[in-house]
Amino acid sequence: MRQRLLDWEAAARSRLEPAAADFFAAGSGSERSLAAAVAAWDDWCFAPRVLTDVSVVDTTLELFGLRLPSPVAVAPVAFHALAHAEGELASASGAERAGALYVMATRATRRIEEVAARLSRWWFQVYVLNDRGLTGSLVDRAVSAGARALVLTGDTPIVGRKPRPAGPIPLSNEDYLVNLGLELAESAAPGARELTAEDPGITEEVIGWLAERSGLPVLVKGVLRADDAERCLSAGAAGVIVSNHGGRQLDGALAPAHAIEEVAAAVDGRGPVLLDGGVRDGRSVLKALCLGADAVMVGRPAIWALAAGGEEGVFELLEGLRLELAEAMALAGARRLSECDRSLVRFDPAKGGRP
Numbered sequence: 001m002r003q004r005l006l007d008w009e010a011a012a013r014s015r016l017e018p019a020a021a022d023f024f025a026a027g028s029g030s031e032r033s034l035a036a037a038v039a040a041w042d043d044w045c046f047a048p049r050v051l052t053d054v055s056v057v058d059t060t061l062e063l064f065g066l067r068l069p070s071p072v073a074v075a076p077v078a079f080h081a082l083a084h085a086e087g088e089l090a091s092a093s094g095a096e097r098a099g100a101l102y103v104m105a106t107r108a109t110r111r112i113e114e115v116a117a118r119l120s121r122w123w124f125q126v127y128v129l130n131d132r133g134l135t136g137s138l139v140d141r142a143v144s145a146g147a148r149a150l151v152l153t154g155d156t157p158i159v160g161r162k163p164r165p166a167g168p169i170p171l172s173n174e175d176y177l178v179n180l181g182l183e184l185a186e187s188a189a190p191g192a193r194e195l196t197a198e199d200p201g202i203t204e205e206v207i208g209w210l211a212e213r214s215g216l217p218v219l220v221k222g223v224l225r226a227d228d229a230e231r232c233l234s235a236g237a238a239g240v241i242v243s244n245h246g247g248r249q250l251d252g253a254l255a256p257a258h259a260i261e262e263v264a265a266a267v268d269g270r271g272p273v274l275l276d277g278g279v280r281d282g283r284s285v286l287k288a289l290c291l292g293a294d295a296v297m298v299g300r301p302a303i304w305a306l307a308a309g310g311e312e313g314v315f316e317l318l319e320g321l322r323l324e325l326a327e328a329m330a331l332a333g334a335r336r337l338s339e340c341d342r343s344l345v346r347f348d349p350a351k352g353g354r355p
C-alpha cells in the first residue's frame with residue numbers, strides 16, 4: 001500500500017499524457033474550490049474518547065439493503081479510459097475485490113453491461129441529457145444490468161469551464177460514444193453532440209420520473225444546502241450526496257467539509273447522506289462520518305490509483321482507506337460507525353471555533 005495519496009498521483013502522472021492527467025486534476029475557474037475541498041478537512045479537529053475498549057473496530061454498514069465492509073465508495077468520474085486501457089472494467093474489478101460500492105458514470109467509456117458484470121454492489125450516475133429518450137434508455141440498461149440505486153447529478157446544468165488542459169483531451173470518439181447509442185457517422189451530424197449534453201432545464205421533477213421509471217432509490221448529488229435537501233426529499237429523493245463536484249462546477253462553492261453538517265441535520269435520518277470532495281485519508285473519512293455522512297466517495301484518488309496500478313491499484317487504495325479509517329476510529333474511541341458522532345469533532349478553535 002502506498003502510504004500517501006501524493007505517491008499515487010505522482011505515479012499516475014508519470015504514466016499519463018499531460019492532457020489526460022490535467023483533465024482529471026482540474027477544477028473550474030481559479031480552482032479555489034478544488035484546493036479548498038481538501039484543505040477544509042483540516043478545519044475540523046478530533047476530540048477523541050479514551051478508555052472505550054477498541055479491541056474490535058467494525059467499519060461495516062448497510063445501504064439500501066447492500067452490506068458493505070467499508071463506508072468508502074468510488075465516485076462517478078467520466079472517461080476512465082483516459083486513465084487506463086481497460087477503463088471502467090479495471091476500476092470496477094478493483095472496487096469489487098475491496099467489497100466497495102461503485103458508482104458508474106453516465107460517461108463511462110466501457111459498456112454499462114460489461115462493467116456491471118464485474119460488480120455486485122453498484123449504483124448508476126445519471127446525467128439527464130437533452131435527449132430524454134436516450135437518458136431513459138441508459139437508465140433502463142442500468143436497471144437491467146443490476147444497479148441498486150440511481151445518483152442524479154444535480155449540480156451540472158452546464159459544465160463548469162476549466163483552465164486546464166489547454167487543448168483537447170485524448171479521448172477517442174469510440175470511447176465517448178460507447179454507451180450513447182449513436183453511430184460515429186451520426187455523431188458527426190449537426191446537433192448530435194448537443195443531444196448527448198446535459199439538459200440545463202431540469203428541475204426536481206426529474207427525481208420522480210427517474211424513481212418511477214427505474215423502481216430504484218434516487219439520490220441527488222451536489223447538494224450543499226439544507227433547503228435543497230428538503231426540496232429533493234419532498235420530490236421523492238431517497239437520499240442526498242453532499243458534493244461540489246470536486247471543485248469542477250461553481251468555483252467558490254462551499255467545501256463539502258463545511259456543508260455536510262447543515263445538510264445532514266436537514267435530512268435528519270430520512271435517508272442516507274453521502275459526501276465526496278477532498279477526502280484523501282482515513283481521518284477525513286472519519287470527520288465526514290462524525291459530521292453526519294453515512295458514507296463517502298473518492299473521485300480523483302480512485303483515478304490516480306487506476307492509472308498507476310489498474311485493478312490492483314484501486315483495490316489497494318480502497319482497502320488502505322478502510323484500514324486507515326479503522327485505525328482512526330480506534331484512536332478516537334469509536335468501535336462502530338454509529339459511534340462516529342458529532343461529539344468527536346470540533347471546529348478548529350484556532351479558527352474561531354465555529355464554521
Ligand SMILES: Cc1cc2nc3c(=O)[nH]c(=O)nc-3n(C[C@H](O)[C@H](O)[C@H](O)COP(=O)(O)O)c2cc1C
Pocket residue numbers: 023024025037075076077078105106107125153221243244245246247248276277278279297298299300301
Ligand atoms: C475528472 C472528473 C470527472 C468527473 N465526472 C463526473 C461525472 O461524470 N458525473 C458526476 O456526477 N460527477 C463527476 N465528477 C465528480 C465526482 O463524482 C466527485 O464529486 C468528485 O471527484 C469528488 O471530489 P474528489 O475528486 O476530491 O474526491 C467528476 C470528477 C472528476 C475529477
